[in-house]
Amino acid sequence: MTQAILRLTENTAAVSDAAILRATGISKAFGATQALDLVDFSLQRGSIHALLGGNGAGKSTLIKVFAGVQHADSGQLDLAGRTLDARLVRPANVHQLGMRFVHQQNATFPSLSIIENMALGSGFITGRTGQIDWKRQRARTVSLLEHYGIAANPDDRISDISPAKKKMVEIARALQDIDGAGDAVLVLDEPTASLPTTEVDLLLDALRSYAAAGQAIIYVTHRLEEVFAIADAATVLRNGRHVATLDPRRITPDHLIEHMMGKAVSLARKPEPRPTGQTLLALDRYQVKNLQPVSLHVMEGEVVGIAGLIGSGRTRFLKGLFGGFSAVSGTMHIRGQSITLNGISDAVRAGIAYVPEDRVADALFGKLSIADNSAISGFGRFWNGWRLRKFAELAEMSRLIDEFLIKAAGPDAAITSLSGGNQQKVVLARWMRLKPSLLLLDEPTQGVDVGARAEIYHLIDRAVAAGSAAIVVSSDFEELVSHCDRVVIMRNGALIGEVIGDQVTVENLNMMANA
Amino acid sequence: MSIPDPKSGQSRATIFIHRPDISRLVEKYAFVGLLIAAAIFFSFFTPTAETFPSQANIRTLITGNIVVAIVALAALIPLVCEEFDLSVGAIAGLSSIFVADYLSGGGSIGVACVIGIGLGLVIGGLNAFLITVVGVNSVITTLGTSIIIAGIISQKTGGRAISGGIPRELIQFGTGTVYGLPTLAIALILAGMATWYLLEHTPFGRQLYAYGSNRSAAVLVGIRTKFVLSTSFVLAGMLAGAAGILQVARAGGADPRVGDSFTLPALAAAFLSAAVLQPGRYNVAGTIVAIYFLATLNSGLNLAGAPPYINYYVNGAALIVGVALAVAFSRRK
Numbered sequence: 001m002t003q004a005i006l007r008l009t010e011n012t013a014a015v016s017d018a019a020i021l022r023a024t025g026i027s028k029a030f031g032a033t034q035a036l037d038l039v040d041f042s043l044q045r046g047s048i049h050a051l052l053g054g055n056g057a058g059k060s061t062l063i064k065v066f067a068g069v070q071h072a073d074s075g076q077l078d079l080a081g082r083t084l085d086a087r088l089v090r091p092a093n094v095h096q097l098g099m100r101f102v103h104q105q106n107a108t109f110p111s112l113s114i115i116e117n118m119a120l121g122s123g124f125i126t127g128r129t130g131q132i133d134w135k136r137q138r139a140r141t142v143s144l145l146e147h148y149g150i151a152a153n154p155d156d157r158i159s160d161i162s163p164a165k166k167k168m169v170e171i172a173r174a175l176q177d178i179d180g181a182g183d184a185v186l187v188l189d190e191p192t193a194s195l196p197t198t199e200v201d202l203l204l205d206a207l208r209s210y211a212a213a214g215q216a217i218i219y220v221t222h223r224l225e226e227v228f229a230i231a232d233a234a235t236v237l238r239n240g241r242h243v244a245t246l247d248p249r250r251i252t253p254d255h256l257i258e259h260m261m262g263k264a265v266s267l268a269r270k271p272e273p274r275p276t277g278q279t280l281l282a283l284d285r286y287q288v289k290n291l292q293p294v295s296l297h298v299m300e301g302e303v304v305g306i307a308g309l310i311g312s313g314r315t316r317f318l319k320g321l322f323g324g325f326s327a328v329s330g331t332m333h334i335r336g337q338s339i340t341l342n343g344i345s346d347a348v349r350a351g352i353a354y355v356p357e358d359r360v361a362d363a364l365f366g367k368l369s370i371a372d373n374s375a376i377s378g379f380g381r382f383w384n385g386w387r388l389r390k391f392a393e394l395a396e397m398s399r400l401i402d403e404f405l406i407k408a409a410g411p412d413a414a415i416t417s418l419s420g421g422n423q424q425k426v427v428l429a430r431w432m433r434l435k436p437s438l439l440l441l442d443e444p445t446q447g448v449d450v451g452a453r454a455e456i457y458h459l460i461d462r463a464v465a466a467g468s469a470a471i472v473v474s475s476d477f478e479e480l481v482s483h484c485d486r487v488v489i490m491r492n493g494a495l496i497g498e499v500i501g502d503q504v505t506v507e508n509l510n511m512m513a514n515a
Numbered sequence: 516m517s518i519p520d521p522k523s524g525q526s527r528a529t530i531f532i533h534r535p536d537i538s539r540l541v542e543k544y545a546f547v548g549l550l551i552a553a554a555i556f557f558s559f560f561t562p563t564a565e566t567f568p569s570q571a572n573i574r575t576l577i578t579g580n581i582v583v584a585i586v587a588l589a590a591l592i593p594l595v596c597e598e599f600d601l602s603v604g605a606i607a608g609l610s611s612i613f614v615a616d617y618l619s620g621g622g623s624i625g626v627a628c629v630i631g632i633g634l635g636l637v638i639g640g641l642n643a644f645l646i647t648v649v650g651v652n653s654v655i656t657t658l659g660t661s662i663i664i665a666g667i668i669s670q671k672t673g674g675r676a677i678s679g680g681i682p683r684e685l686i687q688f689g690t691g692t693v694y695g696l697p698t699l700a701i702a703l704i705l706a707g708m709a710t711w712y713l714l715e716h717t718p719f720g721r722q723l724y725a726y727g728s729n730r731s732a733a734v735l736v737g738i739r740t741k742f743v744l745s746t747s748f749v750l751a752g753m754l755a756g757a758a759g760i761l762q763v764a765r766a767g768g769a770d771p772r773v774g775d776s777f778t779l780p781a782l783a784a785a786f787l788s789a790a791v792l793q794p795g796r797y798n799v800a801g802t803i804v805a806i807y808f809l810a811t812l813n814s815g816l817n818l819a820g821a822p823p824y825i826n827y828y829v830n831g832a833a834l835i836v837g838v839a840l841a842v843a844f845s846r847r848k
Contacts, residue, residue, distance in 0.1 A: 348737035
């Protein structure tokens, strides 16, 4: 491996081109969707190049093509002086040529030491009898820590070091078998997504110094302020097309957002203003543990969106309103009645419903039928005091299947026989049949096709029109714009603002969530 | 499977109709078929053709496995939550020892029942506390309590069986018949119906199945999961304790080793139930079919002159096959 890299270094030295990676004419279609359409991308040695775009812009597909996990339909990659056919690239090829990835999810082993974490990335150094040569292993870790400016003891457990250092250890681990900084491409996918603000600065400083030493970095992010803080170039994708490659030092955030969203955004359908009733939910300096106090009023008949980035606290806040986390201070009233949540069953009793973000992990009972999945929220009138009236239950479930537009063979069918969108409608039916006062919906249309998406919002609208209210969290700001009466912005665990009426535009939401 | 149009009026009628295709039928009734096949085989297989189908043997086969069937029902309740209770056999053994000891000292049957079920409640409660409050894994917890119980039994009996002094009424109950049906069989039918009612006809039972299917989702629909899980272990303990009383009634005493002999077949049957009658779902009828399938196999092999260690092979293999089938069915769903 080392030899291969060395040989490549000689090759590339001969090429008088500062670009370590150049992608030309990359296209990729999934069925009828053109995920990438003749995209060009070029990365210079020693530079940080941000890759930007909204959901479905094609960022992750492009990264997968770079990784060799996804084969392009056409195009060419020039990587470290070699020309590769993007239709045929394999992960081993690009790895050998110095392409390294650090993914958004933490991939360290918390209970193991830094030495062990490093070794698990590249194989342990072993002695003659196969035993681990701890002395050399340690020496190598010490030099890696030094080289990547990580102030930590090699024996420290990963769980004991700060989040930014964890990320730096992951970067060092990914790059440890690369000889010179100029020989590799480092791809960072949302590296700051789970970091608190103070830690972000530490990581950005480190990345700047790596780049100064010659490291080429592709930086995928949603946080525009980071683009302006560290990127030397920013490539914007939209709907699978290369929109522009910009120099962040010469443009304004507004300008960048305009490129990301295009002009079409403002055309997103505004909902008809809905008649609203009395105050349904009143939060007064209500503080969910580990978040800031929040004051918020939601009226009957209202759909309120929460815009925020991953890690802004939006999911935690929503789950906190459902009793999933304890409240530190403040008060909650529903229809004027004071509510104290000591657990989720209190929230259910108070007429609150919650649709979690991760349907498979947190909402579905995979072994059970559609009927069991929807009845579980409360047996109410099916329970006649001594037994469940199964026939009444099945009849009601058949009715729900019709009412909630669920495409299923019948109430007895396995929940896993349904498509994602229909599963989500079962989850909605589970709660809506109880006529809840307040619907808390976390990414209600994630992994759901366009048709089902519209139906899900139709169901939400119907419940709200009947006098309840909904709070919707979504990463898809267009969705918030087209379905919410107003949108509050969450950042760093606090509600930092609100946009109403005509001001609810994707541009505004992006500006405020990223600001 | 065709999808009825939700808008058309026809759909309502088709919804309740199950179209059982052959493979589903085979899945459901395979073990029932195996039970019947095993019984027929041993009735005609020359070495056992005389002994196996005899009235005496059939009666021993049925009554001799009633207590272990009830212990299997006890194991079934936490198993629905996908939690393992390895202590049900030990609890039944402990209950039988203390009940027999108390009765042989001239105690009343009523108090003896309270002792038997009460012991089960206490051990079940301890299991529940350790699993839900302290957070110890259920396998470890119940393995630990069953070993401690083995110690208590050994200390109490010195390894000697307790016999004599058991009230005649109790023994009559344990060995007698009503309209030709063994009284104990009625006890099993009642225990089976009670468990079936609990699991299939109460919200609590549904919550157990929901918990077993997805713990995180169970929390997020407002199920008080710790309460549900605790109750399942307490009920398992009480049912196992009751089984211990029946064991005294049947055997007219208590053998310190009897609890151990229950553990493996009871757990094997509870696991196998997910492959019987309701594939992918641990269930009462399946548990009882599985117990009698294993019992028929073991009885037939013993009568055919197979050495006693063969029973270990059968029970151990059944345990693994049961889990493997349960995994296979739930994966395919």
